[in-house]
Amino acid sequence: MLAVTGATGHLGHLVIAALLEETPAGRILAIGRNAQKAADLAGRGVTFRQADYNAPETLGPALEGAEKLLLISGSETGRRVRQHQAVIDAARAASVGFMAYTSILRADSSPIGLARDHRATEAALADSGIPHALLRNGWYCENYIAGLPAALEHGLIGCSGDGRISAASRADFAAAAARVLLDDGQAGQVHELAGDTAFTMSELAAEISAQSGRDVVYTDLSQGDYQAALEGAGLPGSIAAMLADSSAAAGRGALFDDGHALSRLIGRPTTPIGEVIRQALAA
Ligand SMILES: NC(=O)c1ccc[n+]([C@@H]2O[C@H](COP(=O)([O-])OP(=O)(O)OC[C@H]3O[C@@H](n4cnc5c(N)ncnc54)[C@H](OP(=O)(O)O)[C@@H]3O)[C@@H](O)[C@H]2O)c1
DSSP states (O other): OEEETTTTSHHHHHHHHHHHTTSOGGGEEEEESOGGGGHHHHHTTOEEEEOOTTOHHHHHHHHTTOSEEEEOOOSOTTTHHHHHHHHHHHHHHTTOOEEEEEEETTTTTOOOTTHHHHHHHHHHHHHHTOOEEEEEEOOBGGGGTTTHHHHHHHOEEESOTTOOBOOBOHHHHHHHHHHHHHSSSOTTOEEEEOOSSOBOHHHHHHHHHHHHSSOOOEEEOOHHHHHHHHHHTTOOHHHHHHHHHHHHHHHTTTTOOOOOHHHHHHTSOOOOHHHHHHHHHHO
16 A cells, blocks of 8 residues: 555645556555545545544554555644654554655755754654655745735735745645655655746746736845734744745745756656646636
8 A cells, every 4th residue: 555644735635646647546545634634535435544643543553554655744843753753653663665755855954944844854764764765845836826815916025035946836746756656766765856947036926927917026025024024914923934934045045956856756847836826816
């Protein structure tokens, strides 16, 4: 069985869809907290098992029969290292033969604060002795879609300066994860995954302007002012700080990559940001 945690999330759903294109549903094990969010997967013949990263006793039974496991990183920063360790421990106890983990671009040297949890998880995987591959994912294009209505209304803000961002769509990263689960010979591989085409925030604003017919301008702020603006817009302080930290690091090149490993792995060019914007504006 090919098991996927976080299967109820956005990336998890896309990984399962990509697996289903190449392998029978009976070979796929979707793991998540919320059975309701997996109803569509069960409807396609995929086995769903409930497990919570915070409840280690649920993880062993969920992994029974799993030969390979994709650990999709959790969404609760601060708790993730313990959560991921629990999954790795359960995988070892269940004799899982291979794991893949969704890390962050250049986790070993990334200045982005979010990279700390990923570095710790990569170390835990190394300590576990389980053969594994690292999917060091760059930024999702979709990260810029949630803010699209506000951007159309008020313009874009950030603190990335002229930093170039090699984002790719979630579907691209999902296709890569499915490929790594399906292929043999992936143990020990470190995949630095990013989009083929990079953009600055000003270029993103120009793309939104061109597609929407609205005049969208990017205003570059200091990291502190950007964080304060996000908090002023209602985001919790910790999330605002994380976003401002990531934006500032992007200004220093932390999200740029021109290695094209993602398009090589999935066998096609990655999805340009313009296409993701087009789909969002049409929705
Ligand atoms: N590269 C990027 O730009 C980027 C951006 C955002 C996030 N990420 C990372 O990539 C991951 C996947 O992205 P996504 O868009 O699919 O995020 P998502 O839609 O929020 O999915 C997160 C998944 O993790 C599951 N999860 C969270 N806490 C859990 C727990 N305690 N026990 C079991 N499952 C748990 C969620 O379960 P529920 O469905 O029950 O909530 C969900 O299935 C995120 O979790 C985050 O680590 C990367």
